[in-house]
Each structure stands twice: as structure tokens, then as C-alpha cells.
Amino acid sequence: MSKFNVLHHELVPEHYLVEEKDEAAILKKLHTEKGMLPHINVTDPAIKALMEIHGDIGPNRIIKIVRKNPNVGITEYYRVTTSEVLK
Template identity: 40%
Template sequence: MRKFSLLDHQLIPKHEIMLEDELKSVLKQYAIEKEQLPKIKVVDPVIQEIGAQVGDVVKITRNSQTAGEAFYYRLVIA
């Protein structure tokens, strides 16, 4: 029996844990601290599926009719 993956659903955008170098670049670009990012709980089903831990930053890539791709960043909290 194949396990269902939330990430395979067309309405769930791509979620990935950011690498430290990429995160530093984004924080510098927006002149903010990591704690100023919008939050997402560690118990969120997609966060659990990708294996993110408290303190990680997740990059969410959504398709946009006007921008093509739009990136959103969320700090994983307890």
C-alpha cells in the first residue's frame, strides 16, 4: 500500500527547508531577522512530512498568475 503524500496534491505548494547560506541571503535582502518572519507550527502536516524542526525556515514556492513563481518564508515554531 502506497502512503499518501500531501506534497503530491496540486493545491499544496512546494515546501523545502532552507539551507543556511540561502537563508542569510534572504534575511539580508529584506533587512530582517529570522524571528521577524511569519511563523508556521511544527505540528503542521506538511512541516512534519518534510521533517522540519523548530528553528528551521521553510521556503514555500507558489505558482502565481502575475509573478510566475512567488516565494514565501516561514519560521517553524513549537
């Protein structure tokens, strides 16, 4: 039985690991700081799938999420990885 990659499911939006060199530009564009971004846990299935592509993704990395909606179009969201238990 093959392992299922959650990123290939039609209901899961596209997830991308932002290069560290590009993080400052994104934060400037959003007029925010990394600590103000919503969190996504490193145990999230989408992050685990990204780890198979990029290797270990530790805490405090920015993830770009691209959602496609027929009514709104394409929207980009950003999350910062965390290893803390989210409540």
C-alpha cells in the same frame, strides 16, 4: 493502504527546507530578522512531509514556500518553524 504525501497535492504549494548556511543571505535579501518572519508549526502536514525527506526539523528553521499563480506568476514566501501553539 499507502500514506498520502500532502506535498504531492496540486493545491499545496512547494515547500523547501532552507539550508542553515543560506539563511543569513535570505534574511539579508528580505531586510528582516528570523523572528520577524511568519511562523509555521512543526506539526503542519507540509512540515511533517518535509521531515520524511530531511529528518527532524526543529524550531527556528526557515521554510521556503513557492506559490504558482497564473495571474501573478511565481512568488516566494518564507516561514520560520515553531513548536509553540499558535493562537
